[in-house]
Amino acid sequence: MSNNKQRPIGVFDSGVGGLTNVRALMERLPMENIVYFGDTARVPYGVKSRATIETFTAQIVEFLLQNDVKALVIACNTIAAVAGQKVRAMAGNMPVLDVITAGAEAALATTRTNHIGVMATSTTVNSNAYARAIHSRNPDVRVQSQACPLLVPLVEEGWLDHEVTRLTAREYLKPLLADDIDTLVLGCTHYPLLKPLLKAEAPGITLVDxxxxxxxxxxxxxxxxxxxxxxxxxxxxxxxxxxxxxxxxTIGERFLGRSMEQIEMVSLG
Structure with missing residues (x-):
């Protein structure tokens, strides 16, 4: 597109979860054109090596740059944790946003007691990416992270208000609530769909989406x-x-909150 402002925002994830970010962008910036790429053939990224994740990420970014995007949104916690620097190097002066940086900054702006909890996948928790991002901005904040591996399949099953999901979330929340957190980061792109359930299970805690x-x-x-x-x-x-x-x-439209009309399959690498 000849007009820089009309060029699309490029959003990418290892799979379908990043569509929650697309949904939020649609609502916050309704005039913006968006190109989304989900690497559904190679998901999950969390079990792969850093070198492989960086290779896959470079292929996705190259594809989005070929689509003339004006900004990039890393809508994947694993990519943000492992390959964020790679993305920024490829993007040059282009704005690059990622879920970990944005989540960490919002949590710091929200907490009143400097006790922040993070719910995320095992890979993201093991990377310590949220704690690093928070402590780089304020080393005095206490961060308690909780891996929640069962929540992603429950969300994809559509069990957003199911008793099994409620009991599972309750177990994951126990150590976080015992640590007396006042702010909870939803550190996985699937988790925003569980906000009503989590609010009910953790009253008085501010959720950072x-x-x-x-x-x-x-x-x-x-x-x-x-x-x-x-x-x-x-x-x-x-x-x-x-x-x-x-x-x-079906899963994508649940995440997006609307119909997905233009879905195209492309092969990378």
């Missing part, structure tokens, strides 16, 4: 770079995946 915080960070970064789309036309959304597995559309 990394999808919402990343969308807000994107809005600020685009404004600072004078790249906000001020056009009057309807926004264009394109969805690319490396495989279209069984139930992808």
């Amino acid at each position: 990394s999808a919402l915080t990343t969308a807000e960070a994107a809005a600020q970064a685009l404004a600072a770079a004078d790249l906000l789309n001020s056009g009057n036309g309807s926004a264009d959304y394109r969805f690319y995946v490396s495989d279209i597995p069984l139930r992808f559309r």
Whole structure:
């Protein structure tokens, strides 16, 4: 596109979860065109080596750059933790936002007691990425992280208000609540769909939705770079995946909160 402001935002994830970030961007920046890539053929990334994750990430970023994006959103905690620097090096001066940085900054702005909890996948917890991001900004904050490996399959099953999910979340929350946190980061792109359930199980705790915080960070970064789309036309959304597995559309539309019309399969690497 000849007009820099009308160029799309590129959003990417190892799978389908990053669509919660697309949803938040659609709501926060309704004029913006968006290109999404989910590496559904090679998910999950969490079990792969750093070198492999960086290789896959470079292929995705190259694809998005070929689609003339004006900004990049890393909507994947694993990629943000392992390959964030790689993405920024490839992007040059382009704004690059990621869920970990945005989530950490929002948690620090929210906490009153300096006791922050993080719910995430085992890979993200083991990477210590949220604690590092928080402590680099305020070393005095206490961070308690909890791996929640069972929540992703429950969300993908659609059990958002199921008793099994409620009991599972309750178990994961126990050590966090025992640590007297006042702020809880939802450190996985699947978890925003569980906000109503988590609010009920952890009353009085402020939830930090990394999808919402990343969308807000994107809005600020685009404004600072004078790249906000001020056009009057309807926004264009394109969805690319490396495989279209069984139930992808059903799960994707649950995450996105609307129908997915333009899904195209592309092969990378």
